[in-house]
Amino acid sequence: xxxxxFFKVMAAGATIVAVNPSLIRGNLYADDGRMYxxxxxxxxxxxxxxxxxxxxxxxxxxxxFNYPYASTPCMLVNLPEPTQQDVALKSEMGEEYVWKSGVGxxxxxxxxxxxxxxxxxxxxxxxxxxxxxxxxxxTMAYEKSGIIVCSSHLSAYDASAGAKVLAGAAPQxxxxxxxxxxxxxxxxxxxxxxxxxxxxxxxxxxxxxxDFYNGIAQGKQLVSISAKTVKLTEYSKEIIQY
Amino acid sequence: xxxxxxxLALASLLFGFANAAEKKDPRLELMKDMRTMLDAMxxxxxxxxxxxxxxxxxxxxxxxxxxxxxxxxxxxxxxPKDQVYAYKFAQKTAGMLRLYSDDMxxxxxxxxxxxxxxxxxxxxxxxxxxxxxxxNW
Numbered sequence: 410x411x412x413x414x415f416f417k418v419m420a421a422g423a424t425i426v427a428v429n430p431s432l433i434r435g436n437l438y439a440d441d442g443r444m445y446x447x448x449x450x451x452x453x454x455x456x457x458x459x460x461x462x463x464x465x466x467x468x469x470x471x472x473x474f475n476y477p478y479a480s481t482p483c484m485l486v487n488l489p490e491p492t493q494q495d496v497a498l499k500s501e502m503g504e505e506y507v508w509k510s511g512v513g514x515x516x517x518x519x520x521x522x523x524x525x526x527x528x529x530x531x532x533x534x535x536x537x538x539x540x541x542x543x544x545x546x547x548t549m550a551y552e553k554s555g556i557i558v559c560s561s562h563l564s565a566y567d568a569s570a571g572a573k574v575l576a577g578a579a580p581q582x583x584x585x586x587x588x589x590x591x592x593x594x595x596x597x598x599x600x601x602x603x604x605x606x607x608x609x610x611x612x613x614x615x616x617x618x619x620d621f622y623n624g625i626a627q628g629k630q631l632v633s634i635s636a637k638t639v640k641l642t643e644y645s646k647e648i649i650q651y
Numbered sequence: 652x653x654x655x656x657x658x659l660a661l662a663s664l665l666f667g668f669a670n671a672a673e674k675k676d677p678r679l680e681l682m683k684d685m686r687t688m689l690d691a692m693x694x695x696x697x698x699x700x701x702x703x704x705x706x707x708x709x710x711x712x713x714x715x716x717x718x719x720x721x722x723x724x725x726x727x728x729x730x731p732k733d734q735v736y737a738y739k740f741a742q743k744t745a746g747m748l749r750l751y752s753d754d755m756x757x758x759x760x761x762x763x764x765x766x767x768x769x770x771x772x773x774x775x776x777x778x779x780x781x782x783x784x785x786x787n788w
Contacts, residue, residue, distance in 0.1 A: 528780050536743065561740060562784055578783075613773055615766070616754035649739045 444506040445587070447600040448477035452635045453485065453588075461638055462594040463487075463513040469543040469555075473523065473532055473645075474638040476586060476598045480618055480628030481607055482523040482532050483586050483598075485638060486541045489555065491516040492569040500604035501526070501581040508571025508602060512588045520586035520598065521572045524606050525559040527579040529613055534621060537645040541568055549651045551576045557583065560651040571603070598636060677720075681729040684717040691717070692775065695755075699768055704759045707767065711752045714774070721745035734785045744781040748774060 453461045453474060466472070466487035476483050492511035499505050511519045523539055524531045530538050542548045544555040551558070551565035556575060558565050564577030572583035584605035589597045611618070615625055622628035641648060691714035698706030720726065722745045727738045751773045758766035 528776070536739075538740070538743070561743075561780070612769065613776075615769070616750050619754075620750075647739075649743075651736065 444500065444504050444604065445600055445602050446477075446605070448598075449631060449633045450589075451476060451598045451632050453596040453598060453638050454635045456637055456639050456643075458635065458637070460595045463518055463590045463596050464594055466518060468517075469541065471541045471641040472638050473641050474520075474598075474636040476632050476636050477601060478607060478628065479630045479632055480622050481605075481610065482644075483520055484523045484539075484541060484557065484641075485518070485520045485586075485596075486557075486568055487513070488517045488519060488569055489544060490569065492519060493571075496571040496573060498571050498573055498582050498603060502604065504604065506603055508582075508585055511569070512590045512596075514590075518588065518590070518596070519568055520588050521557065521566070521568075522584040522586065522601070522605055522607075524583075524610050525561065525564060525579065526574075526581045526583055526604075526606060527559065527562055527564050527577065529606055529610050530559050530561040531610070531614075532641060532645050533617065534645060536647040536649060537641055538649050540641055540648060540650060542650060546650075558650065560649050563651065677725065677728045680720060684720055687717050688714055688778070692778065695771055695774070699764075699771060707759055708756060711755055714752055715749065718745045718749055722749070730785060734787075737784060740784055741781060744777050747777045751777065 455461050466485070468487050468489055470486070472485040473482050474485060475481055488511060494510040494516070496508045496510075497505065498508055510516050523537075525539055532539060538561045539557070539559040542550075542554045542556055542558045546554055548554055548556070548558045548565070550556075550560070550563040555568065556565050557568050557572060559577070559579070562578050564579035565575040566572040566579065566583055567575050571585055574580075574582060581604055584601050584603040586598050587600040587602050589599055591597060611625065611629060618625050618628040691710045694710030694713065695707050696710075698704065698708075698710060720729065721741055723742075724738075726741050726745075727735050730738055730741060751770045755767050755770035755774075758764070758770060
């Protein structure tokens, strides 16, 4: 390859990646402390497999989808107001990163891992102790609502600020799921920002994964193409919120 | 007549005592169960450290014998007053203790001792998690 051609290829590649970071797969730990793990770009679809449109998401309802693994639950919420922007966050290990903002026309749509950063509480088909608490519903975890609460040990996370810890024993924010909204209003998950607890989760809930996913291997499969999304009220038989 | 009245009074008094003894204080029962759980956990740990699967299995059996009171609705009567609302959490913890202890037996019988000891770690985590929550530790 000629030198000129080589530079052209490199420049084209860099431009494509700059426009669409989800093309990169793997972990990025930049010198400035940003922390991002890219996974397959996956479309958020309903239980019937139809694409969910950003504008059709009900406000302040907790939706659940599994990403980036078949057994790792995530929350999708359309908040009542635009989120904050460029929120500086810190992981349990002191790694700093920046959560950009919610997505959608009004920057109100957010997604986070639904595995609590404290003791890995998460929604299961049987029950859920973690959810978004709408603004008009009281919680014991924090003085204000419109936040994410884990009712196991009353950890509270700011849904509009990258799941920053507001109260409780959680040592770090929930990992954020990086979303993109396409021009046709469809929603896509492209990666995970922040410190996730996926490996701890797989180790701790091995017996549970055997029950719900017919084994660990199936539970650890990466999600590709699309992720089925349902309301938490449909995902879990019982929802407990304090 | 006097003798009959005295006998009746004595009989009802004795019946009252017997009834009271039968109706055990649920809080005392819980404390007893907690002590049994501690024994069971120690036995499982000892079994793990001394390579005695029999000790581990016996510890699991002992532990599972204590879970009934936490799994049912009677748990409400044994929780501290300010924590009664959180009875679902205690029930969930009991469910997880059962899950991990069942898995421990499966792991032992399959000869997967690493998995069995991981189950022990998770059992201990469930115990402390519940104590942090319910006892405001």
